[in-house]
Amino acid sequence: MNGLVPPIVSLPGPAPLDVHLPADALARYCDAAAVVAAARDEARALVDQARRELDAARQAAERVRDDAYREGAARAEAELECRRDTLIDDTVRWLIDAREAEARIAERIDARVRALVASVVEPYLGTHEPVALLAQRVRVRVRADAHGQAFRVFVSPANLPRARGALGHDPRVRIDADTALSDRAARFETPDAIxxxxxxxHLRLLLARLAGPTEETRSDAQPY
Known part of the structure; x- marks a missing residue:
């Protein structure tokens, strides 16, 4: 071989197309394809950024809505609490006024009732047979004691026969006279109490209480 290229007269196969693409045109085509690819990448980036911004905007809108709801609920709760406090104050004031009115009415009625009861009780207790009243009270004490222990009842000498007639049927009761007792007094003794x-x-204390409490009646109202 001497390195010489013989001239080519013909090539086997079909003839090439009529379109011929010069090298500079091919270069420009490649540059345009690269520009398009870059534009597509930038477009994708812009779409992704737009989606992220949209999601952020939606989240911000939800936070604003939640904050507004909480603020509105808190404001409504505060207003409701204020109205409830006002209603309670009005109700308490109304109850106080109503109770004061009831107390004044009851005081007036009680005064009239006390006067009426006193006018009836005083002559009844003042003139009633004392032995019958004393015997009634002794019977209450005897019935209240379920242990069956013995009792001693002391009355004035003048009331002794009638007291024995009223209470002598109970074998647990022993009736004796005490010269220190008046005809309207008696003493009831058990092993545990007198x-x-x-x-x-009793009549004096009752009338004093019907007339209204005083320092004298409070000091006189002692157990005996």
Whole structure:
């Protein structure tokens, strides 16, 4: 071989197309394809950024809506609490006024009732047979004791026969006279306690209480 290229007269196969693409045109085509690819990449980036911004905007809108809801609920709760406090104050004030009115009415009625009861009780207790009243109270004490222990009842000498007639049927009761007792007084003794009955004192305390409490009646109202 001497390195010489013989001239080519013909090539086997079909003839080439009529379109011929010069090298500079091919270069420009490649450059355009690269520009298009770059544009597509930038477009994708812009779309992704737009989606992220849209999601962020939606989240911000949800936070704003939630904050507004909480703020509105808090404001409504505060207003409701204020109205409830006002209603409670009005109700309490109304109840106080109503109770004061009831107390004044009851005080007036009680005064009239006390006067009426006193006008009836005083002559009844003042003139009633004292032995019958004392015997009634002794019977209450005897019935209240379920242990069956013995009792002693002391009355004035003048009331001794009638007291024995009223209470002598109970074998647990022993009736004796005590010269220190008035005809309207008696003493009831058990192993555990001593109870004194004084109808005049009872009547005095009752009338004093019907007339209204005083320092004297409060100091006189002691157990005996």
């Amino acid at each position: 109870v004194r009955f004084d109808l005049d004192r």
